[in-house]
Amino acid sequence: MIQRYNRYEKARILGARALQISYGAPVLVESEQTEPILIAAEEYDAGVLPFTVKREGK
DSSP: OOOOOOHHHHHHHHHHHHHHHHTTOOOSSOOSOOSHHHHHHHHHHHTOOOOOOOOTTO
16 A cells, blocks of 8 residues: 655655755665755655654554
8 A cells, every 4th residue: 555645744754854864864866956855855756765654543
């Protein structure tokens, strides 16, 4: 099952990943971007981020 994220979850995932990239984590996709948030967005769009969201009650 493909997990869909709402806009708040997406923002949290992108922010967390951008912070990781800014601290030197390896980038998971080939990118021309230099801004961590834009790199994180490309990774998110490519579906390569190893994040999961645990929702209460589900």
